[in-house]
Amino acid sequence: MNIQWYPGHMTKARRAMEEDLKLVDIVVELLDARIPSSSRNPDLRTMAQSKKKIVILNKADLADPAVTPLWLESLRSEGCEPIPLDARSNTGLSAVRSAIDAAAREKRERDLRRGIKNRPIRLMVAGIPNVGKSTFINSLAGKTAAKTGDKPGVTRGNQWISLGRSVDLLDTPGILWPRFEDPQVGIRLALIGSIREEVLETVLLAREGIRLLEERYPGKVREHYGIEGSDAAELIGSLARVRHTVKKGGEPDEERAAALFLNDLRRSALGRLTLELPSGAEGE
Numbered sequence: 001m002n003i004q005w006y007p008g009h010m011t012k013a014r015r016a017m018e019e020d021l022k023l024v025d026i027v028v029e030l031l032d033a034r035i036p037s038s039s040r041n042p043d044l045r046t047m048a049q050s051k052k053k054i055v056i057l058n059k060a061d062l063a064d065p066a067v068t069p070l071w072l073e074s075l076r077s078e079g080c081e082p083i084p085l086d087a088r089s090n091t092g093l094s095a096v097r098s099a100i101d102a103a104a105r106e107k108r109e110r111d112l113r114r115g116i117k118n119r120p121i122r123l124m125v126a127g128i129p130n131v132g133k134s135t136f137i138n139s140l141a142g143k144t145a146a147k148t149g150d151k152p153g154v155t156r157g158n159q160w161i162s163l164g165r166s167v168d169l170l171d172t173p174g175i176l177w178p179r180f181e182d183p184q185v186g187i188r189l190a191l192i193g194s195i196r197e198e199v200l201e202t203v204l205l206a207r208e209g210i211r212l213l214e215e216r217y218p219g220k221v222r223e224h225y226g227i228e229g230s231d232a233a234e235l236i237g238s239l240a241r242v243r244h245t246v247k248k249g250g251e252p253d254e255e256r257a258a259a260l261f262l263n264d265l266r267r268s269a270l271g272r273l274t275l276e277l278p279s280g281a282e283g284e
């Protein structure tokens with residue numbers, strides 16, 4: 001499910017987040033482990049300033065296992081409690097549960113000091129579209145199905161799912177808007193398949209993807225496909241020839257080759273890759 005992010009949608013999503021935030025004590029923010037920075041909404045930090053935050057690097061199964069620890073370290077230095085997760089197979093889920101328990105305990109103790117007793121601790125899940133919010137809620141809640149809620153600003157009745165030990169989870173996740181002002185963010189979101197492909201032309205996007213991989217993982221694309229070329233455009237042409245994607249007249253079909261590359265990138269056929277490094281690790 002994708003949303004075209006017009007300013008009106010962003011305003012609605014922001015309002016919905018602000019309303020939901022009033023109801024909860026803890027916010028679990030999901031980032032995509034392949035692009036932790038580009039999948040992060042910086043506004044959440046100011047919006048949820050007074051809330052306890054748990055940050056999850058979801059889809060860690062698709063990200064470079066050598067780079068995820070760098071991101072964990074970088075997020076930890078910001079005071080977050082980052083946890084890598086594969087919400088599909090539940091790898092990392094017990095660490096998430098422990099973090100929620102610890103945050104709830106902290107909040108409960110604070111309540112007790114203020115004389116508040118037996119109040120359930122409430123939390124919500126937030127993140128940009130396709131980051132895995134519904135999958136995560138389903139994993140966390142067990143059999144209870146989470147409603148899909150990728151429509152910013154849609155009025156809804158709040159329902160709570162009990163996670164046990166007096167911790168309740170808001171059943172619909174908060175939708176966060178990506179930072180489109182930076183074109184690189186848009187490109188990275190499109191590369192992992194998080195935003196609609198038509199937004200950027202397939203061949204141009206594939207070129208950007210190849211350029212990014214050449215920078216982050218030199219030689220990977222050439223090696224994987226057995227292709228040659230001095231730049232991204234030539235590499236796509238070479239891929240079209242190697243994979244025999246040709247148009248009617250026998251010309252290489254670059255659009256099909258580009259789509260093939262993007263599909264492979266998104267399903268990790270080229271290996272587990274992380275497309276960006278934390279700022280301190282840039283140039284490593």
Ligand code: G4P
Pocket residue numbers: 001058059060061062085086087088089127128129130131132133134135136150
């Ligand atoms: P959202 O609510 O944030 O929009 O995301 P949602 O849970 O719908 O997940 C979006 C896609 O990401 C789904 O794939 C889901 O299975 C996949 N996904 C979620 N978490 C993980 C993870 O940790 N690892 C991996 N590899 N994938 C994850 P889909 O192709 O849209 O659907 P389907 O293939 O599951 O049917």
